[in-house]
Amino acid sequence: MLYTLLAFLVTLGVLVTFHELGHYWVARRCGVRVERFSIGFGKVLYRRRDRHGTEWAVSALPLGGYVAMQNDPPPGATLEQVQESFNCKPLWQRAAVVLAGPLANLILAVIIYALVGLLGAQEPAPVIAQPQAGTPAAQAGFQAGDRLIDIAGREVRSWNEARWEFMEALSSGGTLAVGVLDAQGQERERSLSLPAGEITPDNRDLLAQAGLALLPPRAVVQEVYKDSAGEQAGLQEKDIILALGSRQDPDVVQFVEQIQKSAGQTLALDVLRAGQVLHLSITPRAQAGEDGEVLGRIGAKIGPDFDMVHVRYGPVDSVRRGFVRTAETFWFSLKMIGRMITGEVSVRNVSGPVTIADYAGQTARIGLIAYLNFLALISISIGLLNLLPVPMLDGGHLLYYAIEAVRGKPASDRMLMIGQRLGLSALAVLMSIAFFNDITRLFS
Template sequence: MTLEGPGFLLTVLSFLLVIGPLVFVHEMGHFLVGRYFGVHAETFSIGFGREIAGWTDKRGTRWKIGWLPLGGYVRFKGDMNPASQPTADWLALPAEERNKTFQAKPVWQRFLIVAAGPAINFVFAILIYIALFGSFGEPRTPPVIAGIQENSAAAAAGFEPGDRIVAIQGSRVERFEDIRTYVSLRPGQPLTFLVQREERRIELTGTPASHVMRDRFGNEAKIGLLGIAPGAPQFISLGPIETVVASFRHTADTLDTMVTAIWQIITGQRSVKEMAGPVKMAQISGQQASLGWLNLIEFMALISINLGFINLLPIPLLDGGHLLFYTIEAVRRKPLKPEAQEWAFRTGLAALLALMIFVTLNDLSSLGVWRQLGGLIG
C-alpha cells in the first residue's frame, strides 16, 4: 500500500521553494565573482520568459522574475552571444565601458566567474549539512552485520552476523550507510568485500540481488540488495571541525553516487527510465515536504549538489561547456574560431532540448499519464 501523495498546490509550492533559492544561489555565484572582477551585470533573472516582477538597482542591474521557473541567468555587459565573442557593437564601445564587459576580462577571470555558479551550489549543500549535523548530529551506523536474510546474496557469499565490513572493492567503509550506498548502485555486479571476523580479515565475494524498490509514495527504482541488516542507528554529536569535515564528506559521497549513476546510465547498466526531469522533481519536492521541513531541506541539499554537478558537464550552453572552451583558449593562447563555437553551442542547444523533452516524457510515463490516456482512449 502506498501513501497518498501531496496535493497539487503543495507540490507546486514545494518545487518553487526548492528550485527558486537554488537558482538564486547559483546565479549569485556568477554575479558576485563577476562584480568582484569589475564586470557590470545588466540582468539578474530567476526564471525565463516574460518578466512578471522586477526592479532596477542603483548600479543599473535589472533584477527580475520570469514566468517559467525552470532556471535563471545573469547577463553581463558585453556577453552578446552564446560564444561570448566580440561583436561590432562591443568593438564600438568606449574603452572605459568596454573594460566593464565580460569579454574584456582575461580568460582566467572568465573561468572563475563561470565556475562560481556550480561551486556555490556545492558550498550551499555543505552549509545545509553543517546546520543539520550541528543541530541533530551525524547519523552513523557501525558497519557491523547484525543479521543476514535467508537465501540472500550475503548468505550465499558466506557473511556471518558480527562481521565488520572494512572495504568494498578497495574502497574504505566507515559506516553502514557507506555499504548501503555502494551496494544499491551495483545490482548484479560481483563485489569483493574485506571483512573483519574476530581477529582475522578475510575476503568474500558477493553479487547484490537486483530489486525494484518502492517507497511510500509508490516511486520505483532498481537497487542492489545484499541481504544484511545493520545494528541500531546512532546520531553522533560532533565538534565544529568534525561537523565541517562530515559535511564535506557527505557532499563528496553524494556527488560520487551521482557520477556513478550517470555513468551506469551511459554504459547501459542502468535504465534511462530512471532519469528524472522537472515534473518528477516537483513531485518528489511535494512528497518530501509532506514528510516535514527537515526532509525538504535535506532534499534541497541533494538537488543543490545535482545542480552543481549537471552544470559542470562539458556540454555547450552549460557552465561546463564554457569552462571547456576557456580551458582550450588558455592552452592555445587564443580562443576557438567563432564559427566553431557557434556550431558547438547550436549542437548543445539541440541536445539539451532533446534531453528536456525526453526526461519530461519519462516523468509523465512514470506518473502513469500515458496509461491513463490509453484507458480513456480505449
C-alpha cells in the same frame, strides 16, 4: 498537490538563486558589469535597481533564472565601459565567472550536509535481520542481530550511513570488509563480496537483494484505551510484545492479525516491561468490522519498536563530512552518467521536473532533515549537469575556453555554430528522456 508544488518551487528557487549568485559574485569581483539578475523567465513581476546599476528581478516563469552581463562594449563606449565588458576580460576571469555557478551549487551542498550533521537526526540503528540463504550476506556469515560498526574501515553509526557506504559496491561490485558487533557482543569482521547490481528506478533494493536488511522491529504498546480488553489484561504503555499465543516476537502486522482472528479466545501474552518479562493472558473482544465480519479487538494501539540512534556531529566533523559527502556524491553521479552512456545503466534513471517535484513534496512531508538531504542531492546534480562539456551549458563554455587556451585565440564562428547545434540537440534528447520517464512513472 499544492504542498508538493510549493516544496518544488522553494527547491528550485533556492538552487537557482545560489547558482546565479555564484556567477554574479565572481563577475562583480572581476569588474564585469551585471545588467540584470533574474529569478525566473518571462515577464518581470518585480524589479529593483541597486547602486551598481544591476536590475534585480523576479519573473513570471519560476523555472530557472539568469544573470545578464554586459558582454560587449556599446557603440562609442568609454574605456571604463570596455573594461566592464565580459568578452574583454582575460581568459581566466571569463572561465572563473562561468565556473562559479556550478561551484556555488557544490558549496551549497557542503553547507547543507554540514548543517544536517550539526542538527543531528534520529535514525534506525544498523542492526540486521537474518539474511536469506544463498545471498552474499549469508555466504559471508552475517547473522540476525549483527550490528554494523564499520564498512571498508569507515565507521557507521546508523542504517542510513551504512546504506551510503554500501552504495558504490552495490552498483559496481566488489569485496568489502565489514566490522560487526554480533548478538553476543563480540566484534567480528566479515568479508562481503557483492556482484555488480543493475540500478533501475523501480525501487528494487539492491542491499536487501544482497541479504542485508534491518532487523524487523518488535511490536510495542503505544496506548491502552480505558475499559478495554487490553486494560483488563494488564497491558501498559511501552510494553514490548515478546510472544502472543504460540508466536514468538511477532511484528505489528502479525500481532494484529492474530488478535483479529482470535475473538473470544484467551491467549497467552508475554511482554517486556522495565527489563522484566511478564506473563499475561488476554481475551480479544468480538466486534463487527465494516463488512460485517466479526473481528477480535483489545482496545490498544500497537506500533513498531525501532532501535533508533541519534546521529549528530561536532562543527569540525560536520564540515569535513559535508565536503566528503558532496565529493562522493558528485563522483558517484559522474560515474553513473558514464555508465548510462556506455549502456551499463538504464536511462530510465534520468528524472525530470515532475519526479523532482514529487520527491520535494515527499521529503518535505517527512521532515526538515530529509528535505535538506534532498536539496543537497539536487544541488550536486545541478552543479554536475552544468559542468558537462555540452555547448549551451556552463561546461560547454569552459570547453570553448580550453580550446582558446590551446589555440591562443577564441574558437571560430563555425566551431561555435556547430557546437551550439550539437548542444541544443543533446539537451533536447536529454529533456525528452526526462519527460518520457516522468510520464511513464505517473501512469505506471
